[in-house]
Amino acid sequence: MTYQLLPHRQNLTTKVDSVPTFVIQPNSSASQDDLLVKQLAGLGRRANVAQSLNEVRKHPDYGKGKSFVFVPNEAGDASLADAAIRFAEAESQNAFVVYITDTMSADAYKRLVRTNAGEWIKWDNLLQEIKDVFHGAGGTQTGSATDSATIISFLPAKGGVGNTTLALETGVYLASTQKRDARVAVLDLNFQSSTLADYVDLEPRFDIAEFIDRPERLDAQLVEILSNKHSTQVDIFSCPPRLALSHDMQAEVIFALLDEISKKYTYVLLDLPNYWHPWFDNVLQGASAVIVTGEGTVPSIRQIANKQKHLDELSIGPDRAAIVINGCQTNFLGRIDRKSEIERTFAGRQVFFVRRDTDAVTEAANTGRPMMQTSPRSSIGKNIRRIGSWIESIQTHSLKAS
Ligand SMILES: Nc1ncnc2c1ncn2[C@@H]1O[C@H](COP(=O)(O)OP(=O)(O)OP(=O)(O)O)[C@@H](O)[C@H]1O
Ligand SMILES: [Mg+2]
Known part of the structure; x- marks a missing residue:
């Protein structure tokens, strides 16, 4: 099982002590359950002990943000796994379920992960496992995720706002500033209409037919084969059109893919589609940071605000979320239209502005090279560099944290 990276990164930077925590303790004599409560307390978490999952639902603190619900199974009660999974399915908006047991069937584990709201940890090395769940420090079975990539999700507020352009150009910037051994990938997750390679x-070369039915095939070698190397040192993952297949893309295939890719790269930039998928929220939560892209018009600002609200609901706070207003027009003084109004609307959030530059875009399109190569000194180039520097600061931050 390799697709647990994302659930483990859940709440990467959430202030853990501010989130309600519950421990299901049906049997008061279970000594391991007490140990769990003590270890949570040691991590600054006061656990509410409940006798059943139903009792959690009725608790006055439940529903105030996304709760952590620990379901320890010391006695080997098989029905508890099923109850935990069903709870995670039903309550994915309100809870993240942490099921604790030494062994779990592959089927049950898959069902739990598919809820996008659950993870399994073992009693062995419990404290570290809990820390990993809270801080996203890495998986138990896959080794340390601290070695893996900084994943940045570019989330468009709507279609055509320049999401692909921004992901690509930021990737080119990051590749240009890193040390020799750093690697950058841009992955277009618009499986039906990927445009990244065209740009x-x-x-x-990223043919999803190679692994869609067999995610276990995804290994370092296949990842290498599916990527395009570009002269900018950015590896591109962009699909040839596969209309029928992409409908069947399952969450675990995406997780296996991201897990494998993130082993190889320093940065993975995800160009997300503007339509929702069952795997979307988990990919967002698993990312080191999310960048919402949109335009400066009134309807577009509203759409950005909606996405932002969704990120808040997923506990993706301002320290790992940013907004890019793309295609900005300037007035006769060279100032960006409505800049302060937009900044006021998103007060407390990191907002970047990227100018409209049709000449730079056209030249890049006609030469098949990114703007960071063709027009590095243009204002658009400067704007992209700012986004890249912010991403570099996120990486530094997460390295310090680990
Ligand atoms: N800052 C900019 N100035 C001028 N043109 C831009 C700018 N950013 C993007 N464009 C152009 O806008 C068009 C759409 O850009 P892009 O394909 O990156 O958007 P997208 O959000 O990925 O679209 P889609 O929803 O189709 O995936 C492209 O022709 C691109 O060259
Ligand atoms: Mg696109």
Whole structure:
């Protein structure tokens, strides 16, 4: 099982002590359950002990933000796994379920992970396992995720706002500033209409038919085969059109893919589609940071605010979320239209502005090269560099934290 990276990264930077925590303790004599409560207390978490999952639902603190619900199974009660999974399915908006047992069937584990609201940890090394769940420090079975990539999700507020352009250009910037051994990938998750490879004049090689039914095939070698190397040192993952197949993309396939790719790269930038998928929230939560992209018009600002609200609901706070207003027009003084009004609307949030520059875009399109190569000194180039620097600061932050 390799697709647990994302659930483990859940709440990467959430202030853990501010989130309600519950421990299900049906049997008061279970000594391991007491140990769990004590260890949570040691991590600054006061656990509410409940006798059943139903009791959690009725608790006055439940529903105030996303709760952690620990379901320890010391006695080997098989029905408890099923109850935990069903709770995670039903309550994915309100809770993240942490099921604790030494062994779990592959089927049950898959069901739990598919809820996007649950993870399994073992009694062995319990304290570290709990810390991993809270801080996203890494998986138990897959080794340390601290070695893996900084994943940045570019989330468009709607179609056509420049999401692909921004992900690509930021990737090119990051590749240009890193040390030699750093690697950058841009992955287009618009499986039906991937345009990334076109922007840099490459034949797309990321054929999802290679692994869609067999995610276990995804290994370092296949990842290498599916990527396009670009002269900017950015590896591109962009699909040839596969209309029928992409409908069947399952969450665990995406997780297996991200897990494998993140082992190889320093940065993975995800170009997300503007339509929702069952795997979406988990990908957002698993990312080191999310960048919402949109335009400066009134309807577009509203759409950005909606996405932002959704990120808040997923506990993705302002320290790992940013907004990019793309295609900004300037007035006769060279100032960006409505800049202060937009900044006021998103007060307390990191907002970047990227200018509209049709000449730079056209030249890049006609030469099949990114703007960071063709027009690095343009204002658009400067704007992209700011986004890249912010991403670099996120990486530094997460390295310090680990
Ligand atoms: N700052 C900008 N100035 C001028 N043109 C831009 C700018 N950013 C993007 N564009 C152009 O806007 C068009 C849409 O950009 P892009 O494909 O990156 O958007 P998208 O959000 O990925 O779209 P889709 O929803 O189709 O995936 C492209 O032609 C691109 O060259
Ligand atoms: Mg796009």
